[in-house]
Amino acid sequence: MSIAVIGAGYAGMAAAVELSAAGHPVEVFEASRALGGRARAVQIDGFEVDNGQHILIGAYTETLRLMRAVGADPDALLKRRPLRFEFPGEFLMSAPHLPAPLHTAFALLLAQGLDWREKWAAIRLMQGLQSSQFRIEPDISVTHWLDCNNTPSRQRRLLWEPLCIAALNTPADRASAQVLANVLRDSLGGKRAASDMLLPQVNLSALFPDPAAKFVAEHGGAIHRGHRVSSLRREDDGWRIDDAGPFAQVVLAVAPYHLAALVPELAPRVAHFDWEPIVTAYFSYPAAVRLPQPMLGVDAGLAQWLFDRGTLCGQHGLIAAVISARGRHLDLPPAELERGIHAEIARIVPGLPQPLRVQTITEKRATFACVPDLQRPQARTEMPGLWLAGDYVAGDYPATLEGAVRSGIAAARAVLAT
Secondary structure, three states, X not given: OOEEEEOOEHHHHXXXXXXXXXXXXXXXXXXXXXXXXXXXXXXXXXXXXXXOOOOEEOOOHHHHHHHXXXXXXXHHHEEEEOOEEEEOOOEEEEOOOOOOOHHHHHHHHOOEOOOHHHHHHHHHHXXXXXXXXXXXXXXXXXXXXXXXXXXXXXXXXXXXXXXXXXXXXXXXXXXXXXXXXXXXXXXXXXXXXXXXEEEEOOOHHHXXXXXXXXXXXXXXXXXXXXXXXXXXXXXXXXXXXXXXXXXXXXXXXXXXXXXXXXXXXXXXXXXXXXXXXXXXXXXXXXXXXOOOOOEEEXXXXXXXXXXXXXXXXXXXXXXXXXXXXXXXXXXXXXXXXXXXXXXXXXXXXXXXXXXXEEEEEEEEEEEEOOOOOOOXXXXXXXXXXXXXXXXXXXXXXXXXXXHHHHHHHHHHHHHHHO
16 A cells, blocks of 8 residues: 555654554655654754653553664663652652552552541542443543542642643643543553653654654655645545655544644534643753752642753753643743742752743643543544544543554554555
């Protein structure tokens, strides 16, 4: 088959790798010079960073499988650490090296910052999910689900709501409890290693998309960087992509809000979607500046999570502050937001000097809003030979790297099945 993939993000490259591994050379068309889509490398003050800081977890089995398939060794590129949720001075939960499900039970029992009533409430909540096989019917918001389970307010603020924001990039009062349950099923409810945090030690393009591009080329395919597709049309002999083709099969792996420009008939499939932003601010300090841990939470702050890129990537003095989803920070002028985050870092790092530079990146439509009962399109379209891939396509996961990879694999396998 002659096969093309439009979009070289994690979904598109996952589809391309799966097809290439099955013996079908693939042509990939990507508008940017950098691969990775909304999870790609950018240059800031001589540092190669990401347009948004991401982490992986041990449950991301398909991402890890494809990384190994293309020669990107997860053990070398990812810093694996046991689950650790820490808000300095307020809360600490760390998973011990025990077999499942004891690792989750003891992580909650030994959590610092919760009283015994709150700890047992958290354990009962997880037990309730397990007894219902992680099904929440009907799907409701995370806030409503916590209300139904009489979850103490401090436990919500320090555990479930930050976990919801981190996993779904959607505030708890709007987020799907069922999708959060899916994430909990595969992480805290899975094997011990599934809950491990995998912190990238390279930029997100180098983590998978760049090695995947090399793999595709070595298997007879081609990556067309800097090629923004302006025309996708069906002809008798297949699909034409601008002047290229015909292609018997095309995997359309672009952001959902780009569908209308390429195939207007597909636009209604995502017309009901809403979007959530991610803000990442990179603070350059003198090289000696360190966080106490590679990743720390900020309780009730402007920032939500802080990452020490010196510890992670050897970019000493560079701290990334991440704010997921919509919130009060969007109403602040950038300079005021950056001053506020610097003050929050200073409460964690004694004697913190003023930053040398600050660069803030805002992805206004970083992910879809993962609301209850969201109708997400299937990979198969009504048009012969045209498939969808992306973190927004129907699946168990929210808009994460693993969700994108799984959608690409599903689209590729559907193509192979034809």
